[in-house]
Amino acid sequence: MAEEKKYKKPLPRIDEENKPFWEACARHELYLQKCRSCGKTFYYARGFCPEDLSPDLDWVKCSGKGTVYTFTVTRQNQSAGFRDNLPYVMAYVELEEGVRMLTNIVGCKPEEVKIGMPVEVTFEDATPEISIPLFQPATK
Amino acid sequence: MSIQGKAAIAGVYEHPLRWAPHKTQYQIMAESGRGALEDAGLTLKDVDGLFTSGVSGMGIVSLAEHLNLNPSYLDSNSIGGSSFVSHTGHAAAAIAAGYCNVALILYGSKWSSDRFAIGTGGAGGGDPSEQFENCYGPTTVGDYALTAQRHMHEFGTTSEQLAEIAVVTRRHASLNPLAKFRDPITVQDVLTSRLVSSPLHLLDCCMISDGGGAIVVTSAERARDLRKKPVHILSAAESCYHTSAGMRDLTDAAAKQSGPTALARAGVAHKDIDMAMIYDSFTITVLVTLESLGFCKKGEGGSFIQNGRIGLGGELPINTDGGGLSSNHPGMRGIFLVIEATKQLRGECGERQVKDCQLAFCHGTGGTLGLRHSGASLVLGI
Ligand SMILES: [Zn+2]
Numbered sequence: 001m002a003e004e005k006k007y008k009k010p011l012p013r014i015d016e017e018n019k020p021f022w023e024a025c026a027r028h029e030l031y032l033q034k035c036r037s038c039g040k041t042f043y044y045a046r047g048f049c050p051e052d053l054s055p056d057l058d059w060v061k062c063s064g065k066g067t068v069y070t071f072t073v074t075r076q077n078q079s080a081g082f083r084d085n086l087p088y089v090m091a092y093v094e095l096e097e098g099v100r101m102l103t104n105i106v107g108c109k110p111e112e113v114k115i116g117m118p119v120e121v122t123f124e125d126a127t128p129e130i131s132i133p134l135f136q137p138a139t140k
Numbered sequence: 141m142s143i144q145g146k147a148a149i150a151g152v153y154e155h156p157l158r159w160a161p162h163k164t165q166y167q168i169m170a171e172s173g174r175g176a177l178e179d180a181g182l183t184l185k186d187v188d189g190l191f192t193s194g195v196s197g198m199g200i201v202s203l204a205e206h207l208n209l210n211p212s213y214l215d216s217n218s219i220g221g222s223s224f225v226s227h228t229g230h231a232a233a234a235i236a237a238g239y240c241n242v243a244l245i246l247y248g249s250k251w252s253s254d255r256f257a258i259g260t261g262g263a264g265g266g267d268p269s270e271q272f273e274n275c276y277g278p279t280t281v282g283d284y285a286l287t288a289q290r291h292m293h294e295f296g297t298t299s300e301q302l303a304e305i306a307v308v309t310r311r312h313a314s315l316n317p318l319a320k321f322r323d324p325i326t327v328q329d330v331l332t333s334r335l336v337s338s339p340l341h342l343l344d345c346c347m348i349s350d351g352g353g354a355i356v357v358t359s360a361e362r363a364r365d366l367r368k369k370p371v372h373i374l375s376a377a378e379s380c381y382h383t384s385a386g387m388r389d390l391t392d393a394a395a396k397q398s399g400p401t402a403l404a405r406a407g408v409a410h411k412d413i414d415m416a417m418i419y420d421s422f423t424i425t426v427l428v429t430l431e432s433l434g435f436c437k438k439g440e441g442g443s444f445i446q447n448g449r450i451g452l453g454g455e456l457p458i459n460t461d462g463g464g465l466s467s468n469h470p471g472m473r474g475i476f477l478v479i480e481a482t483k484q485l486r487g488e489c490g491e492r493q494v495k496d497c498q499l500a501f502c503h504g505t506g507g508t509l510g511l512r513h514s515g516a517s518l519v520l521g522i
């Protein structure tokens with residue numbers, strides 16, 4: 001309960017399409033979807049393939065590894081949860097599976113973040129039900 | 141059906157205020173509408189097409205009510221700051237189709253006096269993609285910064301080059317009596333202003349002001365007999381870019397799709413354009429838009445904007461009013477792109493007039509380059 005109170009950033013709204021993604025995150029696992037019909041791997045989670053609208057999708061577990069595609073060190077954000085955590089690093093990470101996802105880079109100083117830097121997924125438990133996938137410098 | 145040559149801008153008005161706590165948003169729209177109709181030599185009773193954005197879901201109906209209008213064509217297409225560029229194209233199409241005769245495009249905003257933190261407030265929407273974004277603290281500045289950082293990495297674009305855009309724009313503002321910031325700045329001033337979201341400094345960002353404006357569009361035939369020289373709407377095109385299911389190239393903008401389409405529809409080439417109004421939410425927006433539109437090759441925007449090319453007297457003067465960086469930016473700036481281009485084509489810009497201005501290009505960007513945005517392009521000619 002105390003932890004729930006402490007977390008002030010916006011939480012994702014779980015819906016019918018994205019529920020399996022966030023359930024996996026709660027288990028500290030990162031999953032992508034792959035279309036059985038056309039083979040497309042995509043992010044973010046949907047109830048259909050954004051190539052051919054096929055509903056026939058597989059959930060594929062990611063390696064959790066990737067590289068920083070781009071980033072910004074945000075020094076000003078007045079909104080709750082962020083204004084007390086400045087500066088923070090927002091980034092697109094390109095996963096080994098080929099897709100780019102928006103995230104935060106944690107576990108290092110903002111000035112240490114570079115494009116191309118190898119990173120790996122880590123999870124922040126926002127509530128008992130919701131964990132947010134973040135990335136930190138790769139350990140190996 | 142082509143709109144080319146069928147519709148013209150007959151009147152424009154830019155609200156002079158940048159700070160209007162004593163007025164309402166709808167009042168700013170009405171005052172702007174009055175100015176544009178007067179400019180055209182038309183009256184409110186002539187208006188049968190109404191266009192707006194930045195109002196509530198059904199706000200355009202309330203706007204019609206507030207003005208006591210019963211238009212036969214309504215369009216509140218809301219695609220961000222580019223909306224009013226889009227409206228101008230839509231109005232031309234509606235007029236070409238015979239759906240209305242006199243279209244009034246209105247905008248009013250009090251985002252400055254209402255203290256709306258559009259640039260550095262948090263995001264909190266309910267759209268599907270936002271459930272994978274809002275938890276990471278995206279801000280408008282930060283979203284554009286993601287593009288800037290990647291552009292620098294891939295092409296060697298520098299902060300000095302981005303700063304040059306702010307410097308040139310400020311010089312233009314110094315020639316515009318209505319502009320909010322008119323004191324000259326240097327590249328060093330931009331680089332030493334504080335970082336808001338790296339690599340973007342405070343002076344890489346547009347301001348937040350109050351303000352508004354209006355545009356009157358009518359048939360080319362009717363425009364011929366009105367008060368001002370008609371400015372012909374030669375073509376329009378739209379587009380949107382987004383996260384592309386995880387495959388987006390962040391250094392491209394929607395302008396890449398709508399720009400060449402608009403030029404082709406107008407039957408003109410880049411070299412024919414005498415001046416351009418390029419949405420300048422941030423310096424990086426201008427650089428990436430010029431590349432995406434094809435005024436220079438991808439990756440070469442940094443050198444393209446240097447040596448006076450985009451300044452008055454240069455090969456492609458842009459944002460001659462001082463842009464969102466220095467003149468005004470009440471949350472959405474599209475309407476001012478069309479207003480300034482119209483004034484340039486009519487030769488009404490005084491000290492900041494582009495010589496022999498016959499063909500102008502407008503491009504509005506709405507939303508953010510780093511997440512998703514719309515693009516609306518327009519070719520105007522005299
Ligand atoms: Zn598919």
